[in-house]
Amino acid sequence: MTNKEIREWYSEEVARIPKLNKEWIEQSISLRERAYSAWAIRHDARLKARSMMSDPKEVELLQKRDMAKYGNPDGPTFEFLVEENRKLGLIGDEIYEAIIDESIRTNIEVNRKFGLE
Numbered sequence: 001m002t003n004k005e006i007r008e009w010y011s012e013e014v015a016r017i018p019k020l021n022k023e024w025i026e027q028s029i030s031l032r033e034r035a036y037s038a039w040a041i042r043h044d045a046r047l048k049a050r051s052m053m054s055d056p057k058e059v060e061l062l063q064k065r066d067m068a069k070y071g072n073p074d075g076p077t078f079e080f081l082v083e084e085n086r087k088l089g090l091i092g093d094e095i096y097e098a099i100i101d102e103s104i105r106t107n108i109e110v111n112r113k114f115g116l117e
Contacts, residue, residue, distance in 0.1 A: 004115035006052050010106070013045035017104045035096035038103035039078045046075050062110070 001009070017038045024034045050059045063073035070076040076084075081102070085095040 001052055003053060003055075003058065006049050007110070007114040009052075010045050010049040014042055014104055014106055017041055017100070021100055031093050031096045035099040035103075036078055038100045039081060042103045043075055 020041070021034055021038060024037065029037075050062060053059050066075045067073045070080055072080070078099075081099050082095055085098045088098075090098055
């Protein structure tokens with residue numbers, strides 16, 4: 001697969017989150033659990049996409065970007081996102097709603113780098 005195809009796959013994985021969230025709501029899954037699940041889908045897709053990339057140097061660049069931005073080469077941890085949203089002034093359920101909302105937005109710069117948008 002090309003990097004563009006991998007990024008398209010990643011975007012499709014992330015795009016599943018809103019539908020899944022609706023199902024989780026219908027199943028009465030707690031907001032925190034829904035936020036964690038949304039984060040986990042995106043996090044796992046990030047790692048799988050990187051494992052599909054053929055050029056280790058490109059993977060390394062993405063890991064360096066994540067390290068600089070999140071302090072973790074594999075992207076933000078769930079705890080990091082909770083804390084960042086707290087720093088933005090969100091409280092309680094607002095934090096988890098924000099994590100769900102953020103989980104469906106992919107990075108425009110990375111999309112462009114790999115031929116999307």
